[in-house]
Amino acid sequence: PDPFNWQDPLxxxxxxxxxxxxxxETAEAYCQERMxxxxxxxxxxxxxxxxxxxxxxxxxxxGATIKGYGCAGVSSVASGLITKAVERVxxxxxxxxxxxxxxxxxxxxxxxxxxxKEKFLPLMAxxxxxxxxxxxxxxxxSDPGSMETVAKPHPTKKGYVSISGAKTWITxxxxxxxxxxxxxxxxxxxxxxxxxxxxxxxxxTLETPAxxxxxxxxxxxTGMIQLDECPVPLENMFPDVEGLRGPFTCLNGARYGIxxxxxxxxxxxxxxxxxYALERKQFKGNPLAKYQLIQKKLADAxxxxxxxxxxxxxxxRLKDEGKATPEMISMIKRQNCDRxxxxxxxxxxxxxxxxxxxxxxxxxxxxxxxxxxxxxxxSDIHSLILGRxxxxxxxxx
Ligand code: TGC
Ligand code: FAD
Numbered sequence: 001p002d003p004f005n006w007q008d009p010l011x012x013x014x015x016x017x018x019x020x021x022x023x024x025e026t027a028e029a030y031c032q033e034r035m036x037x038x039x040x041x042x043x044x045x046x047x048x049x050x051x052x053x054x055x056x057x058x059x060x061x062x063g064a065t066i067k068g069y070g071c072a073g074v075s076s077v078a079s080g081l082i083t084k085a086v087e088r089v090x091x092x093x094x095x096x097x098x099x100x101x102x103x104x105x106x107x108x109x110x111x112x113x114x115x116x117k118e119k120f121l122p123l124m125a126x127x128x129x130x131x132x133x134x135x136x137x138x139x140x141x142s143d144p145g146s147m148e149t150v151a152k153p154h155p156t157k158k159g160y161v162s163i164s165g166a167k168t169w170i171t172x173x174x175x176x177x178x179x180x181x182x183x184x185x186x187x188x189x190x191x192x193x194x195x196x197x198x199x200x201x202x203x204x205t206l207e208t209p210a211x212x213x214x215x216x217x218x219x220x221x222t223g224m225i226q227l228d229e230c231p232v233p234l235e236n237m238f239p240d241v242e243g244l245r246g247p248f249t250c251l252n253g254a255r256y257g258i259x260x261x262x263x264x265x266x267x268x269x270x271x272x273x274x275x276y277a278l279e280r281k282q283f284k285g286n287p288l289a290k291y292q293l294i295q296k297k298l299a300d301a302x303x304x305x306x307x308x309x310x311x312x313x314x315x316x317r318l319k320d321e322g323k324a325t326p327e328m329i330s331m332i333k334r335q336n337c338d339r340x341x342x343x344x345x346x347x348x349x350x351x352x353x354x355x356x357x358x359x360x361x362x363x364x365x366x367x368x369x370x371x372x373x374x375x376x377x378x379s380d381i382h383s384l385i386l387g388r389x390x391x392x393x394x395x396x397x
Pocket of ligand 2: 099133134135136139140141142143168169170171172217222371374375376377378379380381395396397
């Protein structure tokens with residue numbers, strides 16, 4: 001056999017097709033050469049360069065599993081490799097992409113009418129039209145079924161609904177052109193999806209203020225969506241899906257992506273910690289890497305990254321065969337997020353005081369990984385989804 005490779009201990013490269021390897025190479029090259037040089041300043045300034053999405057669009061990296069509409073139509077594993085490459089740089093950059101690709105484009109592809117797909121998907125694939133996904137509200141996060149945002153028939157405009165309510169912690173909302181808003185439709189009392197186009201909203205009916213001074217995910221924009229009797233044409237509603245199945249179907253794709261992304265973020269922490277441990281000397285000129293406690297930290301992290309990658313590949317293959325269940329996705333989202341956060345925190349210790357300097361990158365990952373463990377279903381929520389599937393008893397309420 002080939003010698004052991006700490007960067008790919010279980011030789012997962014042997015599980016990819018030629019096409020997947022080529023996509024991985026394109027994505028890794030773009031992310032390391034074009035994204036990585038920007039991230040430190042973006043994180044300091046709490047700034048997101050939306051040109052990133054346009055650049056990714058040019059390379060065919062957006063909505064990559066969608067067939068047609070200018071999208072690449074690649075395998076779920078290939079899309080996972082793109083996500084991993086992006087998150088190796090920063091979870092905020094992956095967030096910007098996930099919302100565009102999985103949540104907004106994925107929703108339109110799955111539930112949109114032919115007209116909605118033609119209108120939005122080609123421009124979104126190019127990164128020229130930006131999307132957001134509004135499910136969470138100030139009073140309802142883990143329990144979106146209790147949402148208060150409502151869509152009523154518009155009192156004066158025929159063929160329109162009037163949407164009122166507030167969404168919060170919405171990635172990309174300050175810059176999005178089209179916001180997929182989930183609201184209770186007064187005619188049925190059921191949750192429906194509406195594509196709210198910023199350019200068509202009369203003044204004062206749509207506001208998307210940014211949430212500033214975050215202590216994680218600072219290279220991504222987050223904001224609110226405030227709707228005050230906002231008129232939206234009924235032709236912008238997803239016609240055939242109602243209830244939480246709509247948003248959760250979009251979330252299946254995004255949660256799958258996060259599971260992949262986690263392995264990228266963790267591998268970057270490992271590479272940074274290993275380099276540091278080999279260079280930094282303490283006690284009689286020995287590198288930190290000589291000490292057993294340091295080696296155990298690296299061994300644990302490398303093992304978790306490798307196991308997480310293998311699990312993500314398996315779920316990706318099942319997804320393309322139509323055999324992946326939401327519980328499988330909950331399992332890998334929860335496990336890969338929890339292990340990435342835990343290991344990143346432990347690896348951070350290797351840097352001693354220097355961990356506090358943002359130049360070393362490790363603190364940025366640790367702060368980001370708290371967010372990834374929290375959004376798209378906090379880890380304990382995924383424990384309950386799994387617990388329900390194991391016991392047949394739901395423990396949410
Ligand atoms: P429950 O009774 O379990 O289900 C209600 C309906 O939804 C269906 N369903 C699913 N359908 C497809 N895929 C899934 N994964 C599904 N899960 C549930 C279910 O079959 C049912 O359908 P129907 O037709 O019978 O009505 O619903 P519940 O209200 O008891 O929900 C419980 C719980 C905890 C599972 C759920 O509410 C949950 O997952 N909460 C977490 C909330 C969450 O994930 N929010 C994410 C917001 S978006 C975000 O964070 C984006 S960050 C992006 C970035 O920046 O990267
Ligand atoms: P809560 O629901 O209040 O939960 C708080 C804690 O209580 C959690 O630990 C949770 O696990 C626990 N808890 C809740 N219920 C139970 C229970 N029944 N049993 C045991 N424990 C429980 N949302 C969007 O819609 N779109 C976005 O683009 C988006 N982007 C985000 C970006 C960022 C940077 C952040 C921080 C969040 C984003 N979110 C987005 C929101 C995110 O999905 C929610 O924060 C998340 O779902 C948790 O909801 P909450 O914050 O209201 O916490």
